[in-house]
């Protein structure tokens with residue numbers, strides 16, 4: 001779906017490379033996440049692929065064709081939700097969707113189901129200037145998928161949303177994936193990345209440090225240890241066990257038989273820990 | 285039909301933002317002022333007032349419209365939609381000339397009973413509106429706020445409006461008609477008074493060419509400054 005090779009980019013008003021020799025690819029039907037601290041180049045990479053920045057070095061292939069040689073028809077199949085809401089403030093939610101939808105070949109669907117989905121159906125006739133930030137973000141989000149695009153770009157899709165609404169957005173993203181859509185998202189939020197992404201790339205200073213599935217990374221960088229908390233003489237006590245050949249570990253089995261277990265945890269690394277370990281940098 | 289949808293969108297946007305209300309108020313003000321003028325004075329004042337509508341007003345309107353679109357961030361959304369820059373700009377030109385035609389016609393019909401050449405009248409309103417809207421797009425592309433826009437508009441405005449006074453002066457100043465606004469004003473005056481067919485045809489062709497070249501330039505500037513921001 002997307003192939004990036006030796007990508008380099010420098011903003012014209014700066015002499016530092018914002019993207020430095022980047023290679024990666026995104027397969028059809030995949031949710032791919034870009035993680036990295038502020039200023040790492042996440043938005044820049046997305047904007048390059050979307051086609052909002054030019055004069056890059058290297059190659060960006062989307063739908064099998066170099067980005068430079070696509071015309072405006074490219075956008076029929078692309079959905080973009082920026083990290084800040086951009087809406088016609090004097091128009092209602094429904095009018096906003098219809099107005100932008102009219103520019104797409106397949107954008108004239110009834111907006112009601114999508115509005116309903118993100119809890120905005122009752123407010124469909126309210127001018128968006130009266131919306132809260134979270135309501136605007138939700139409207140912004142459904143506008144980007146309204147024309148049923150094959151490939152979607154989401155920049156911080158859940159930022160500014162309460163847990164319930166963030167959950168709805170995450171659910172919709174997963175549904176899009178089941179429908180065979182490809183999704184490229186950026187986020188600072190490790191939980192979002194873990195819950196959604198098939199693969200993530202850690203990016204620092206315009207370079208990719210590591211790519212992999214969240215699960216694989218967490219196992220690879222974690223310790224094969226089980227941490228168990230149990231009640232011993234009215235006090236919560238904790239103990240760690242090697243995961244290897246646990247079934248033969250008499251101490252462990254005895255503990256299971258004789259004590260009241262409170263919690264059991266495996267010690268795979270969190271994405272956050274891996275990030276700090278690999279880059280020496282903090283995410284936020 | 286993307287272009288048609290873009291024109292409808294623009295008209296809806298302009299009406300919701302209150303631009304038409306401003307237009308109506310200004311038109312009524314003009315009508316009141318014109319009704320107070322003696323008949324002899326009206327003959328000169330009417331074409332000038334009608335001319336100022338698509339030109340001076342148009343220039344400020346297009347500025348306001350693009351500033352609002354930038355401020356609300358919707359330009360960024362249009363940039364990642366199938367709507368082309370050319371369609372975006374043509375929709376602005378057409379939507380604003382529709383209003384200009386409505387306002388100019390209302391002022392003319394309501395303040396004078398004399399017959400005018402309606403074909404030339406409409407041609408000149410539309411072509412004038414085009415020129416000024418396109419200048420507005422060019423000026424606007426590089427601006428980030430209203431102050432910047434006003435500051436940049438003033439020199440353009442002077443360059444376009446001052447040469448118009450050459451019409452009152454000696455025929456030796458005719459070459460100033462190369463300034464598109466002067467050509468547009470001559471065509472407008474022609475609709476109200478006398479003009480030879482060849483002069484009106486020449487002015488019309490010249491204004492069509494000026495509109496076309498400005499359109500090409502506006503598309504280029506818009507892509508450099510707004511689409512790619514480099």
Ligand SMILES: Nc1ncnc2c1ncn2[C@@H]1O[C@H](COP(=O)(O)OP(=O)(O)OP(=O)(O)O)[C@@H](O)[C@H]1O
Nearest residue numbers: 011013014018036037038039040041042043044045
């Ligand atoms: N318009 C611009 N002009 C010049 N430099 C820019 C511009 N936008 C971004 N940069 C620089 O490019 C680098 C990458 O920025 P980018 O916005 O891609 O980071 P990001 O990973 O998206 O950060 P954040 O998490 O804060 O959104 C930074 O050093 C930034 O200062």
Ligand SMILES: [Mg+2]
Nearest residue numbers: 042043044155
């Ligand atoms: Mg960013």
